Amino acid sequence: MIRSLFAPAMLAFAAAAPQAQAGVVINYSNFTGACGDGTLTCVGNAATPSSALRLTPAVDGQAGAGYSTTPITLGTGATFSTSFQFRLSQAGGIDPADGITFVLAQATNGLGGAGGGIGYSGVPNSVAIEFDTYDNGEVGASNHIGLDRNGSLNSSPVSSPYAVSYCHLFDNSYLSDGCMSNGKVWSAFINYDGTTQKLNVSVQQQGLALIQIISDYSIDVGSFLGTNSAYVGFTAATGAGHQNHDILNWQLATDTSITPGGNNVPEPASLALLAVAGIAALGARRRR
Template structure:
């Protein structure tokens, strides 16, 4: 009976392991951004710290801002990285909720691109961005999508809509629906890139809903686009005639693939290490009980 219970506990420990912080973390704002601007992050344009959140833009017309690492972060082999962050988009106004945020890796330190539909990213060269877009410009597929951009262009090479929801605007208050990124709820994003295989994965999770993987094993050579594996990383956002608060609530980034979303499977090497650690801890506990 003891042996069966011990193996059951081991299985539970391994299942819980992907939720734990990993050693590869090189940026850690898990507790918020108090004091971050000017100390670790360069905040430009309309970006500032609001409470413990990094407010990329307030809900005003024609705002643009960015917050990115002041020093370049050394990524893993072939620009390997993984990151997770929480964001919240509130107080939409103007013609529609707009325009959204990007998570960006860039070679340089200019950090801030075009306003409005440029999302604070347009024109930033030698860069790769994951956009979380809440407004339907003429170059967009719809008003609620996540896409992959490069070299300052907002014409996404691949995109998908969270939970299949594509229409999020003021008509019939559709922006308040579950699955709309501008609905004011807390969203979590998980981005994982293996520079060895050159595969990118992006998942999101709305507060109170299941995790969904939007982009799976997308082939992209990030190191070649950046021209380096030392990147300034962070976020941009903008408003135009439509607006909203763009807040990042927390953020972690690792220079390996150890940050994974809930319910996903870590890389085989990480899983092996976690397995050994879990079994060792349980064995030590069993000896103490004996």
């Protein structure tokens, strides 16, 4: 499934959009109409009100997901690489919450648990990378990225981007650089080599340097999926806290060709181009 939208009004955005390359099977330069045209399965509160995939609006008690409509046959040993940009904005309620996950699952059974479940808890035969913005007592507190398995949010390994783990609403610390709920554009890169069974995850906040969150971590993704194909996509949820959870663009390959240095997604510095394209993204929630 390869999708690229280049309407005249989107020319500025398209100039900075992901460039398709060998092995790429998903290529959303934006998500305009994707929830209604059959290219993406959207469930719960997920929608495409603009050119972004909004997994949840900035309202308490929401949950949403967007998956590939058909399973993707992965590379050898479940090899894949992916890049996407996201923005979490308009935090409210008790704290920015709850975050998003990038998921590979054997079956698309709708949503997992809401609130602290980030729309992922309880999803069997799956692997996910969580981008968590609420402190439920985990390592990394209110700002961490971790590896999840089989619908469990007990992440391992887990790390706070830019070593920032304190991001709260009451003192506006969530607006600080390094807090994923700060409303800025973030780029994420996930690369898994099924031959070596090594996983790497990197992120970059608009205006900051690229950093590696997970480095050569050993995991057999195929053993968790139980197959060499998967439904792939994103989940998010809010609880007593909320934020807009927006995915701005997305590219996935069945090889390891998508890398941080590969010009796969617009650089965070291209925010001006994204604005010209009319991408609005906002966010917030709390885990229960």
